[in-house]
Amino acid sequence: MACCHYYAPAQGGDEAFSVDVPSITFGDGVLAEVGDHAASLGIKRAALLTDARLAALEHVAVAKRALMDAGIDVVVYDEVRVEPTDGSFLAAARFAREGGFDGFVSVGGGSVMDTTKAANLYSTYPAEFLSYVNAPIGGAQPVPGALKPHIACPTTCGTGSECTGIAVFDLVAMKSKTGIVSRRLRPSMGLVDPACTMTLPKNAVAASAFDVLSHALESYTALAYTRRRAPARPSLRPMSQGANPWSDLGCREALRILGRYLVRGVNDATDRAARTQLMWAATLAGIAFGNAGCHAPHGMSYSVSGMVKSFRPEGYPPDDPIVPHGMSVIVNAPSVFRFTAPACPDRHLEAAVWLGAEARGAAPGDADEVLAGELISLMKATEMPNGIGGVGYGAEDIPQLTAGAFPQKRLLDNAPKAIAKHDLAALYKDALAYW
Ligand SMILES: [Zn+2]
Numbered sequence: 001m002a003c004c005h006y007y008a009p010a011q012g013g014d015e016a017f018s019v020d021v022p023s024i025t026f027g028d029g030v031l032a033e034v035g036d037h038a039a040s041l042g043i044k045r046a047a048l049l050t051d052a053r054l055a056a057l058e059h060v061a062v063a064k065r066a067l068m069d070a071g072i073d074v075v076v077y078d079e080v081r082v083e084p085t086d087g088s089f090l091a092a093a094r095f096a097r098e099g100g101f102d103g104f105v106s107v108g109g110g111s112v113m114d115t116t117k118a119a120n121l122y123s124t125y126p127a128e129f130l131s132y133v134n135a136p137i138g139g140a141q142p143v144p145g146a147l148k149p150h151i152a153c154p155t156t157c158g159t160g161s162e163c164t165g166i167a168v169f170d171l172v173a174m175k176s177k178t179g180i181v182s183r184r185l186r187p188s189m190g191l192v193d194p195a196c197t198m199t200l201p202k203n204a205v206a207a208s209a210f211d212v213l214s215h216a217l218e219s220y221t222a223l224a225y226t227r228r229r230a231p232a233r234p235s236l237r238p239m240s241q242g243a244n245p246w247s248d249l250g251c252r253e254a255l256r257i258l259g260r261y262l263v264r265g266v267n268d269a270t271d272r273a274a275r276t277q278l279m280w281a282a283t284l285a286g287i288a289f290g291n292a293g294c295h296a297p298h299g300m301s302y303s304v305s306g307m308v309k310s311f312r313p314e315g316y317p318p319d320d321p322i323v324p325h326g327m328s329v330i331v332n333a334p335s336v337f338r339f340t341a342p343a344c345p346d347r348h349l350e351a352a353v354w355l356g357a358e359a360r361g362a363a364p365g366d367a368d369e370v371l372a373g374e375l376i377s378l379m380k381a382t383e384m385p386n387g388i389g390g391v392g393y394g395a396e397d398i399p400q401l402t403a404g405a406f407p408q409k410r411l412l413d414n415a416p417k418a419i420a421k422h423d424l425a426a427l428y429k430d431a432l433a434y435w
Contacts, residue, residue, distance in 0.1 A: 007226050009195075013227050013228060014228050014237065015223075020166075020186065022187070023188065023189045024163065025037075026194075030192065033191060034105060038073060038151055043149055044102055047075055047077060047104050048064060048067065048106075049112055050077070053317065055078035059107055059196055063105060063153060074105075075099055075235070077092060077095050080108065080116075081111065082316070083305065083325070085171075086171050089119070089169050092118065096314060102148060106150065106152045107155060109156040109208070113154065114166070114170075117160075117180070121147060125145070127154070135409075136409065145184070146184060149188040150188055153190075154190065155236060156196075156197065156200060157200075157206045157208050157265070158207070162283075162286065164289070165182050165183045167180045167181075174306075175303075179407075189290065198269065202267065202314075203314050204273070206266040207326030208325070208326050209265060210262075210333075211256070212278070212329035213258050213375075214294070214298065214329045216250070217337070218294040218296075219250075219251050220243060222242050222293055222416065223295075223414055223415065224243050225243065225292075228242045239291065241293065243292050247289070248288075250285060250288030254281040254288065256354045257277050257280065257281040261273075263378065267382065294414065296412060296419060296424075297332045299426065303404025304323055304331060304332065307401065308321045308322060309392045332427065332428075333375050334371075334375045334431070336370045336415075338371075339368075342367075345368075348367040348370075349366075357374035386433050388432055392431070393428075394432070401428050402421060402428060
């Protein structure tokens with residue numbers, strides 16, 4: 001394949017990549033296994049975190065019953081905020097600290113799993129809130145030691161948070177998202193039960209499936225690990241280490257599955273086979289981006305969701321305006337991949353073909369339009385918003401969106417070509433509308 005040169009050695013670049021493998025159990029009904037797994041991890045008193053909507057659904061009842069049947073004390077916390085904030089992270093940490101728990105179970109989407117990682121961290125190693133948060137916004141202090149066991153049970157086919165050591169939140173004062181990143185935040189185990197996704201509304205499946213798609217596409221087109229500067233000490237090699245042969249495996253298969261099942265799984269809740277495949281793609285992409293890192297579509301998404309004005313999509317709680325994570329990412333994607341395609345056109349073309357594009361006879365110079373065109377047709381087929389204009393932004397918002405996204409160094413620096421501030425503004429401009 002033409003991409004074998006992608007990992008050619010580069011002057012001053014890293015010469016090795018690390019593989020962190022999560023412990024995952026995948027299959028219909030595995031949620032009911034949580035009690036036995038928790039007991040085997042030595043948990044006697046568990047905090048079960050979820051959100052208010054999920055707390056009323058069967059999944060939480062199944063997990064709670066399984067834990068109790070295994071002789072484990074369980075206390076449910078259902079105040080996780082969808083799109084968590086520094087305040088909601090701290091509230092969950094307070095609950096965790098006061099409850100005297102020796103383990104955690106999260107049942108929900110990325111918001112729930114990320115909140116549980118933070119609750120585990122701040123209750124185990126209390127510290128001033130910003131100290132663990134990514135630089136330059138926070139102090140990026142390393143997590144001092146192992147955390148308590150955490151079993152993550154995703155109920156959406158999206159974030160892949162069960163596979164990663166990343167917890168993302170809105171820093172309210174800055175109207176932007178940032179996160180905490182450490183291998184020690186990775187859950188001890190993920191129980192991935194596709195049956196949980198059968199009741200999800202269409203828009204929620206679409207948003208999370210496009211999040212998966214972008215995880216895979218961003219990891220596959222990320223800067224090659226050989227072109228990232230070698231770390232000062234080997235133990236400082238970051239999780240966002242760039243594209244590498246291991247993450248390529250997960251990306252490739254996830255993109256092939258999405259090409260075949262994304263539209264089917266979104267548009268038909270009764271299509272169990274398709275929704276099961278989307279869940280598997282989410283797991284594969286989670287393993288991949290946990291070892292490679294995302295880049296610009298995610299970096300740009302943080303101000304798109306953080307500065308939301310009045311957008312209220314169907315299928316989400318109507319109280320607060322929200323741009324769901326997957327939507328805030330995919331609205332940037334065609335614009336970004338047009339920009340990055342010249343840096344590694346083969347990879348962009350391959351990805352487009354896996355997603356279903358017709359690229360016979362396409363030259364490397366066509367990679368930008370072939371991939372962007374395929375993404376746009378998938379977005380149209382699933383009624384995604386038409387660019388950032390579709391979630392309420394206009395040209396007048398670009399300076400503020402740019403200012404909010406530019407500090408996302410961990411993500412922007414992982415793109416296959418450098419992104420200056422004026423490039424970022426141009427990317428938002430090109431993302432205003434696609435059709
Ligand atoms: Zn994501």
